[in-house]
Amino acid sequence: MLSARDPLPSAPERVLVCGVTGAGKSTLAARLGTLWDLPYTDFDGLFHGTGWTERPTFETDARALAAGDRWVTEWGYWNKGMGPVMGERAQLLVWLDLPRHIALSRLIRRTVRRSIRREELWNGNVEPPLRTFFTAPEDSIIRWEMKTHDSWRIRMADVEQVYPHLSVVRLRRPREVRAWLKGPAAAVA
Incomplete structure (x- = not known):
C-alpha cells in the first residue's frame, strides 16, 4: 500500500477513488481526471434515476465504463455487484481513509448546502428537506455515513488479496491528499 509520499509505479489510465460518504471521492476523482486527462464519470449519476430509483441501464453502463481503456470514477455500489466489475479493470485505487469527524x-x-439551494444532483434528483433526518432516518445520508464509516477499512484486506494488480494509495488526512496531488500524482501527469 502506498502513502502520500510514495511514487506511483506508472501513469494510470483506469482509476478508482474509494472512501466513505462525504470523504470527497467525487471531488478527487474529477481533479484526477483533469490532472491526468482521463474521462471522469460520476458513478452516482450512472446509478440514480428519476425519483432516486435505480436506472435500468445502470449495470450495462457500469460494465461499459469498466471495459473502457481510460477512465476515473468512484468505487461504489458493491451491493449491486460493481465491486468486482470495476476492481478487475482498474490499475490504481486511491483510498480516502479520512477520520469520521472530517468526513461527517x-x-x-x-x-445542508444542497438541500437549502435545492441543487440538482442526478437526473433531476435533489437532496430531501433537512427535516427528513428526523422524520425518515433510514433514508438519511448522514446516518448512512455513521453506519458505514468503517466499511472500507474492513473491506480493504480483501481488496488487496482479490486485486493484487491494483496499486493502492491510502490518504488519511486532507493535507495528505494535497501533498499527494502536488507530489506523486503530479509527477506522472
Missing part, C-alpha cells in the same frame, strides 16, 4: 462534517455541510 464535510457531508453535513454538503447536504
Whole structure:
C-alpha cells in the first residue's frame, strides 16, 4: 500500500477513488481526471434515476465504463455487484481513509448546502428537506455515513488479496491528499 509520499509505479489510465460518504471521492476523482486527462464519470449519476430509483441501464453502463481503456470514477455500489466489475479493470485505487469527524462534517455541510439551494444532483434528483433526518432516518445520508464509516477499512484486506494488480494509495488526512496531488500524482501527469 502506498502513502502520500510514495511514487506511483506508472501513469494510470483506469482509476478508482474509494472512501466513505462525504470523504470527497467525487471531488478527487474529477481533479484526477483533469490532472491526468482521463474521462471522469460520476458513478452516482450512472446509478440514480428519476425519483432516486435505480436506472435500468445502470449495470450495462457500469460494465461499459469498466471495459473502457481510460477512465476515473468512484468505487461504489458493491451491493449491486460493481465491486468486482470495476476492481478487475482498474490499475490504481486511491483510498480516502479520512477520520469520521472530517468526513461527517464535510457531508453535513454538503447536504445542508444542497438541500437549502435545492441543487440538482442526478437526473433531476435533489437532496430531501433537512427535516427528513428526523422524520425518515433510514433514508438519511448522514446516518448512512455513521453506519458505514468503517466499511472500507474492513473491506480493504480483501481488496488487496482479490486485486493484487491494483496499486493502492491510502490518504488519511486532507493535507495528505494535497501533498499527494502536488507530489506523486503530479509527477506522472
